[in-house]
Amino acid sequence: MSGPVKKDGNRKPRYPITDFERIFHPRRVAIVGVSAEEGSTGFGSGIFQAIKAIGFAGEICPVNPRGGRIAGLTIYQRVLDIPGQVDFAIIAVAAQHVPGVLEDCLKKGIAGAEILSSGFSELGTAEGKDLERQIKDIAAKGIRVIGPNCFGIYCPASGLTLLPGPDLSRESGPVAFLAQSGGMAIDLAHTGKWLGIRFSKMVSFGNGADLREAELLRYLADDPETQVISMYMEGIRDGGDFFREIKAAASKKPVIVYKGGLSRAGRRTVASHTASMGGSSAIWQSVLKQAGAIQVHDSEELTQVTLAFAMLPKKSFKSISIIGGGGAIGVAACDIAETYGIDIPPLSPDIQSRIGNFLPKPGSSAINPIDVANPYVAPQALKEILLGAAQDERIELQIIVSLLFHYQAIARLFQKPVAEITPYRELAQAVRDVVDQTGKPVVAVLPNAKRGLDDMDITELIALTRQEYIHRGIPVFDELHDAIRAVARVNAYYEGKKT
Amino acid sequence: MKNDKAIRLIDRALRQGRKTLSEYESKQVLAAYGLPVTREVLINDRDHLEKTVQKIGFPLVMKGCSADIAHKTEKGLIHVDIRNITEAKKAFREIMAGLAGFEGGVLMQQMISGRRELVMGLTRDAQFGPCVMFGLGGIFTEILRDVIFRHAPLEPRDALAMMQEIKGHKILDAVRGMEEADKEILADMLITIGDIGLDIEAIEEIDLNPVIISGTKPFVVDALIVLNSN
Numbered sequence: 054m055s056g057p058v059k060k061d062g063n064r065k066p067r068y069p070i071t072d073f074e075r076i077f078h079p080r081r082v083a084i085v086g087v088s089a090e091e092g093s094t095g096f097g098s099g100i101f102q103a104i105k106a107i108g109f110a111g112e113i114c115p116v117n118p119r120g121g122r123i124a125g126l127t128i129y130q131r132v133l134d135i136p137g138q139v140d141f142a143i144i145a146v147a148a149q150h151v152p153g154v155l156e157d158c159l160k161k162g163i164a165g166a167e168i169l170s171s172g173f174s175e176l177g178t179a180e181g182k183d184l185e186r187q188i189k190d191i192a193a194k195g196i197r198v199i200g201p202n203c204f205g206i207y208c209p210a211s212g213l214t215l216l217p218g219p220d221l222s223r224e225s226g227p228v229a230f231l232a233q234s235g236g237m238a239i240d241l242a243h244t245g246k247w248l249g250i251r252f253s254k255m256v257s258f259g260n261g262a263d264l265r266e267a268e269l270l271r272y273l274a275d276d277p278e279t280q281v282i283s284m285y286m287e288g289i290r291d292g293g294d295f296f297r298e299i300k301a302a303a304s305k306k307p308v309i310v311y312k313g314g315l316s317r318a319g320r321r322t323v324a325s326h327t328a329s330m331g332g333s334s335a336i337w338q339s340v341l342k343q344a345g346a347i348q349v350h351d352s353e354e355l356t357q358v359t360l361a362f363a364m365l366p367k368k369s370f371k372s373i374s375i376i377g378g379g380g381a382i383g384v385a386a387c388d389i390a391e392t393y394g395i396d397i398p399p400l401s402p403d404i405q406s407r408i409g410n411f412l413p414k415p416g417s418s419a420i421n422p423i424d425v426a427n428p429y430v431a432p433q434a435l436k437e438i439l440l441g442a443a444q445d446e447r448i449e450l451q452i453i454v455s456l457l458f459h460y461q462a463i464a465r466l467f468q469k470p471v472a473e474i475t476p477y478r479e480l481a482q483a484v485r486d487v488v489d490q491t492g493k494p495v496v497a498v499l500p501n502a503k504r505g506l507d508d509m510d511i512t513e514l515i516a517l518t519r520q521e522y523i524h525r526g527i528p529v530f531d532e533l534h535d536a537i538r539a540v541a542r543v544n545a546y547y548e549g550k551k552t
Numbered sequence: 553m554k555n556d557k558a559i560r561l562i563d564r565a566l567r568q569g570r571k572t573l574s575e576y577e578s579k580q581v582l583a584a585y586g587l588p589v590t591r592e593v594l595i596n597d598r599d600h601l602e603k604t605v606q607k608i609g610f611p612l613v614m615k616g617c618s619a620d621i622a623h624k625t626e627k628g629l630i631h632v633d634i635r636n637i638t639e640a641k642k643a644f645r646e647i648m649a650g651l652a653g654f655e656g657g658v659l660m661q662q663m664i665s666g667r668r669e670l671v672m673g674l675t676r677d678a679q680f681g682p683c684v685m686f687g688l689g690g691i692f693t694e695i696l697r698d699v700i701f702r703h704a705p706l707e708p709r710d711a712l713a714m715m716q717e718i719k720g721h722k723i724l725d726a727v728r729g730m731e732e733a734d735k736e737i738l739a740d741m742l743i744t745i746g747d748i749g750l751d752i753e754a755i756e757e758i759d760l761n762p763v764i765i766s767g768t769k770p771f772v773v774d775a776l777i778v779l780n781s782n
Contacts, residue, residue, distance in 0.1 A: 292680035296703050336677045339701035342717075343710055 068268050071197050073276075075164035077254050078211040079140035080111040083132050083163070085154050086145035086170075089121030096169045097145035098123075099216060100205070104143075106219035109212035114139060132157040139163050141213075143205065148172030151201065152187040159196045165264075168200035169216055174260050175202050185262050192263040203259025204235030207242055209252055210278070215239045226251020227280035228363050229273045231266060233258060237285045241356060247516070249523035250360050253278040267294040274302035283309045283359045285352070296344060303345035307362045307546045310346050311355040312337050345549050347542050354538070357530060361539035362546070364528040365494055369544035370450035372396045374442040375422040375533075377454030377498075378430065382533070383422040386452075389534050393541035397421055400445050408441040428459040432476050436483035443491035452536055453484060454498040457518060458511045461503065471510045472517055481521035488527070496536050497522050497529045555751055558584040562754050562779065565619070571779055574619040576659050578775040582760070585744050588737070589772040592661035601644055602637060604660045610635050611663045616647045618656025633663060664771045667730065668723055669762035671699065672741060674749045676756050676780070682749025684742050686714040688723065689762040696720070704746030711739035724765075734768045741770065756780035 084104070086097025101115060105124065114135045115128045122128060129135050132142065132154065142158045144151055148170050158166050173185040185201065192198040199205060204216040209225045216235065221242050228250055232238045238257035245252060253276065258265050266289055273279045282302060289295045302308050315334040341348045349355045373395055375386045390397050398421060400408070405419040411434040412419060417426035423438060439451055457475055464471035484495050499518055503511040519529045530536040558581040565573055573581065579589040593604045594617055605612070616629030629650050631643035640660075647658050669690035677683050680703050687699030700717045702710045715724055715735060724733040745758060757778040763770050 289679055292677065292703075296680060333677075333679075335699070336675075336680060336683055336701050336703075339683070340680055340703045343702050343713075 068271065069193075069195075069197070071264075071272075072164045073272055075140040076197065076199075077206065077208045077213070079164075079213070081114060081135075081137070081139045081141075082109070082111060082213075083114045083116050083129075083135060083139050083142040083158070083161075084145070085116040085132060085142060087115035087117055087123060087128060089117065089119065089123050089128055095145065096216065097143075100143055100145060100169065100214075103214050103217065103219040104212065107212050107214045107221060108223065109214075111140075111211070132161050132163070135161070140165075142166040143169065145169040148181070148184055148201070152184065152191060155188060155191045155196065155198070159191055159194055163196060165197040165199065167203065167205035168198060168259075168262075169203065169205060170200075171202040171259075173201045173262070185260060188262045198263035199256060200259040201262060203233075204238055204257040206257075207238070207252065207255040215242060215255070215257065218242060222246045222251065224251050225253060225278065226363065227253060227278075228283055228359055229253050229276065229279040229281070230255040230283045230285075230359075231258070231269050231273075232256075232285040233261060233265075233287055234285060235259065237352065240352070241283075241359075244356055245359075247519070248356065248360055249519075249528065250356070250363055253280075261290065265290060267291065267298040270295075270298040270302045270308070274298070274305050279306065281307050281309070281359065281362045283355060285311045285313060285355065287313050292340075296340060299341075299346050300344040303546075304550075307543075308344075308346040309349055309355060309358050309362065309542075310341055311349045311352060312341070345546070347546050349542070353535075357535045357539045358542045360528050360530075361496075361536075361543050364526065365450075365496075365540070365543055367547065368449075369547040370395070370494075370540055371544065372398055372447045373450045373452060373540070374400070374445070374448045375452045375454065376425065376435065376438055376442065377422065377452075377533075378425040378428045378456060382454060383418065383424050386422045386533060386537075389537045393537055395537060395541055395544070396447075398445070398447050400442060400448075404441055404445050407444075408438050411437045411441075428456040429463070432479040432483040435480065436487055439484070439487040439495065440490060443487065443493050448493065450493060450540065451487075451495045452498060452533065453495060454500065454533055455480065455518075456500060456502075457514055458501055458503045458508070460514070461508065461511055464510075472514050475514055475518075477514065477518040478521050481518065481525050481527065484522070484527055485525040495527060496540065497527050498531070498533050498536050499529055500532055555584060555748075557581075558748075558752065562752065562777075566754060566779060570619055571781070572619050573777040573779070574617050574656065575615065575775055576617050576657075577619070578758075578777040579772060581748070581777060582758075582772060582775055585748055587741055587744055587760075587772055588770060589775070590661045590664060592659055594657045594659050596657040598641075598644060601640060601660075605637060605640055608660055608662055612640070613661045613663045614640065614643045614647060615659045615661070616651045616656060617659040618651060618654045620654045620656070664764045664766045664773050666764040666766040666771075668733065668765040670723075670738075670765070670770065671759070671761040672745055672763055673760060674704075674745050674755070674758040675701075676749065682746060684714075684746045684749070686711075686738075686742055687718050688720050689764075692720075693761060702742075702746070704749050706743045706746045708739055708743065711742040714742060715739070730765075731768045733765045733770065738770055754779050 084101050087101045088098050117128045118130050120128050120130045142163050173181045206213045207215045209223050235257040273282050349358050400421045408419040413426050418424040460475040461471050464474050499515050501515050522529045561577050576594045583589050611633050614631045634640050671687050671689035671693045673685040682704040683701045685699050685701050698719045700714045726732040759776040760772045762773050764773050
């Protein structure tokens with residue numbers, strides 16, 4: 054280096070031209086490491102079965118040096134033996150064989166490969182690091198690599214799936230998810246399935262030898278299939294690149310980030326106040342805010358906030374109404390909302406009196422939060438109450454809290470299944486009608502105080518209700534706090550964009 | 553170039569194998585970038601005392617200045633609110649005695665009065681590179697930790713957001729008979745600190761603490777620049 058000065062300037066990374074279409078929507082996929090033996094539990098056979106089970110739309114070309122046949126398909130001995138064009142490769146062979154296979158993929162003109170195998174830099178050994186360097190070198194010659202040490206790509210539209218994901222949803226949606234961790238990816242993919250989060254594409258990139266956060270953010274920022282980007286990060290390769298790309302992406306669509314491994318204490322010894330105040334936690338928080346991204350603090354919040362961004366209109370909701378039955382709900386709701394800077398204004402007197410006509414007496418309250426006093430108020434009455442509250446022009450969003458588990462008492466009295474006597478379909482339809490008539494979104498909350506083995510019928514009832522809501526485009530949360538916090542994060546994003 | 557002087561100072565310190573710049577050197581670096589630092593002169597010689605006093609004017613602050621000494625308060629090396637030449641002579645004697653053994657001198661500086669103390673700074677994060685800090689200064693920096701960071705380079709909106717985001721942001725408004733602080737100057741200072749970090753890689757950390765608001769204008773009253781060894 055020459056002297057203490059380095060002109061940083063505005064250096065911009067040049068990413069290689071990449072055919073992401075062939076990577077996410079391949080027509081022909083080579084799977085390397087598929088065994089011809091029945092009942093093989095290797096990664097290669099696992100991903101082969103998973104991709105078949107999920108119903109991959111294109112053609113699968115299994116590869117194994119020993120050849121043979123599997124599920125009526127010829128197993129090619131080498132990638133180069135496959136006739137015709139191959140778009141994408143899934144590599145699941147022992148680490149020391151990966152460079153050779155990848156070199157073949159490059160020669161074959163394959164656009165990208167995911168390497169599921171582990172045994173690379175994550176081991177910390179000289180051999181592992183050297184193998185990963187070889188992968189990088191081959192990638193630089195013209196093939197994009199996802200991994201190694203990852204669960205790969207999930208793309209519902211094409212039917213690419215994560216390593217143990219034969220039963221993931223084939224329904225596409227607005228959310229893209231990025232993570233180094235394959236575990237985080239597969240968990241969110243499964244959770245999303247019943248929670249109503251639909252994905253455009255998901256990438257678990259493991260060690261990230263080639264394709265990783267910054268470049269994938271750039272791609273997703275302009276991906277028309279993606280409306281919301283969600284990500285779990287541990288380390289990043291280059292802070293400057295990451296900052297530039299996440300800022301650019303967040304200016305186009307919401308980016309939700311769960312940064313793991315934040316410790317308060319800085320690792321190095323520092324002499325100044327400034328450095329001692331920093332530490333990774335404070336810096337990350339500031340940088341994400343500066344970039345306009347939304348930071349969340351655990352995987353539950355990540356899921357809930359992603360759901361809210363995916364299902365709510367693209368705006369902020371500063372003033373809301375809350376409708377629910379049962380004592381403390383009003384006070385708790387106000388406390389939570391205040392914490393997150395959301396207003397629950399008392400409804401105007403004429404609206405209160407109109408709503409009052411549909412409320413059971415005594416014990417109810419039409420002020421806002423609206424306390425319907427008992428959990429058995431009919432969906433038709435709830436609909437009128439929601440319609441009434443929406444007439445207050447300050448109200449931008451409504452939350453309805455239903456304590457459906459109380460229906461169990463009635464069901465047992467009449468010796469009927471709880472799902473049969475609970476009007477959950479009518480409830481979901483009533484809420485949908487309200488959204489259609491008022492143009493104001495409604496969020497449903499379904500707390501369950503009965504989760505024990507004695508009450509599996511309630512668990513089923515909640516799942517059925519959730520499904521009815523989701524089919525009608527209504528987001529559902531387990532707890533009021535989760536719902537309000539998620540709305541607050543949506544607000545933070547759209548308010549931040551205004552300034 | 554505006555940073556020529558700054559680079560010369562840093563080069564010299566590095567050649568001497570030093571990890572820090574003295575307060576006086578640190579402020580010269582900051583002044584080279586246009587930051588509002590206190591008017592000050594470094595002297596070693598008692599004979600220069602009277603002329604310097606005339607140049608700065610009373611009241612003034614006298615500090616022992618050495619790159620080797622970080623915590624001046626504890627060592628009796630700071631004398632404030634000096635109002636006449638007799639006090640100045642006494643302070644000079646005591647500081648020189650206190651410096652015994654360390655290379656340095658006596659820093660004679662304009663005394664800035666104001667009740668609002670802020671902190672600004674720069675840290676080089678392992679992942680993000682230079683990050684600028686802003687927050688409550690003086691003894692409150694460590695007690696309240698009410699600080700906020702931004703990744704350099706800063707845009708004006710980033711600098712303004714930093715001032716808005718600290719919990720004690722109302723301290724910058726017109727409160728309790730004090731005028732509203734000049735946020736434009738404060739924003740320029742934060743942007744400049746980020747630019748220094750991008751310009752000069754040898755700077756590892758910068759501390760401006762306190763930055764005192766006098767009337768509406770901020771002044772850098774104490775400063776420390778830490779260098780990195782690469």
